[in-house]
Amino acid sequence: MSAQLLLVDDEPGLREAVQAYLEDEGFQVEVASNAEQGWELLQQKLPELVITDIMMPHVDGYEFLKQLREDPRFKALPVVFLTARGMTGDRIQGYQAGCDAYLSKPFDPDELVAIVKNLLDRRAAQSPETGETPDxxxxxxxxxxxxxxxxxxxxxxxxxxxxxxxxxxxxxxxxxxxxxxxxxxxxxxxxxxxxxxxxxxxxxxxxxxxxxxxxxxxxxxxxxxxxx
Structure with missing residues (x-):
């Protein structure tokens, strides 16, 4: 069964393009146009990884990530920031906030796929099939x-x-x-x-x-x- 992802971005064109590319790579992708909708989908679908923009209305990517990390269910959920803010200071802020990867727009879709697969592989390695939960x-x-x-x-x-x-x-x-x-x-x-x-x-x-x-x-x- 392919991994399920959640993509949160307020740009319809980019959202649809990224969704199509990831689905072509075999992933199941749920999409949301803002953080509030993304949070609702999280309760229903429980994805294995989240890709989110930073600059969004009402609740931005940093607030969304903070909300995720404060919930025990999503504390270890891999999160990729996909954003137009690509300065070094922005990247540092993103990693300090708790994201697992930071990809600046415009980006190569193949790089995004590589990042997603790497994070999913790392998560799987931390929960081996033959073992129990870490604690x-x-x-x-x-x-x-x-x-x-x-x-x-x-x-x-x-x-x-x-x-x-x-x-x-x-x-x-x-x-x-x-x-x-x-x-x-x-x-x-x-x-x-x-x-x-x-x-x-x-x-x-x-x-x-x-x-x-x-x-x-x-x-x-x-x-x-x-x-x-």
Whole structure:
């Protein structure tokens, strides 16, 4: 499955051209014309990398990046600045703000593709298919908390969900297995997929339920009857 990217730029012509080029290279690309729209798409799609302009109305690229880095879900999400501001001082400011790459307009599309592939490869290397999440101790603690919840699940009051949570069949399968106390590697083996894909599904579940940890996710699911 090809990587999913989010492109945020207020210039329609450039946005369409970059989207077409990246899709020709095999990427799935969601586009937004401003940071507000980009933030909404982030909640729905959870891309593997973001490409954003800096000079945009209302919320500029620096504010958008700050918003991303302050959210635990997107703290490590690779971000590429694609901008007309190409002076050395601008680049330094971009890297100090937390971007992973800085490409000045006009640019060679092949260079953008190379940057995107490099960042995705680096991210994949940091989450190897054969391992678990980097913080094993934290994950193990959460698994223990989940098992404690399951032991006392009869004491957790179930109420109708305040809003409809629209889960795909695969998201539901992952949720059910998380609720059983399985770790990502075990879930991946059960569903015959990769650990990286499991991590993506868990992140989507966090986003859709407004939770920030596996323990919170399981408690939410039990309280609202989202899992058996």
């Amino acid at each position: 094993i101790a934290s994950l193990a603690r959460e698994i223990g908390e989940i098992k404690s919840l399951l032991t006392g699940r009869s004491a957790i009051a179930q109420t109708p969900p305040p809003i409809k949570v629209d889960l795909t069949p695969r998201e539901q399968s992952v949720l059910d297995l998380v609720a059983q106390g399985l770790m990502n590697k075990e879930i991946a083996k059960t569903l015959e997929t990769s650990v990286r894909n499991v991590e993506k599904y868990v992140s989507r579940l966090f986003s859709k339920t407004g939770t920030n940890s596996r323990t919170e996710l399981v408690r939410y699911a039990l309280e609202h009857g989202l899992t058996k």
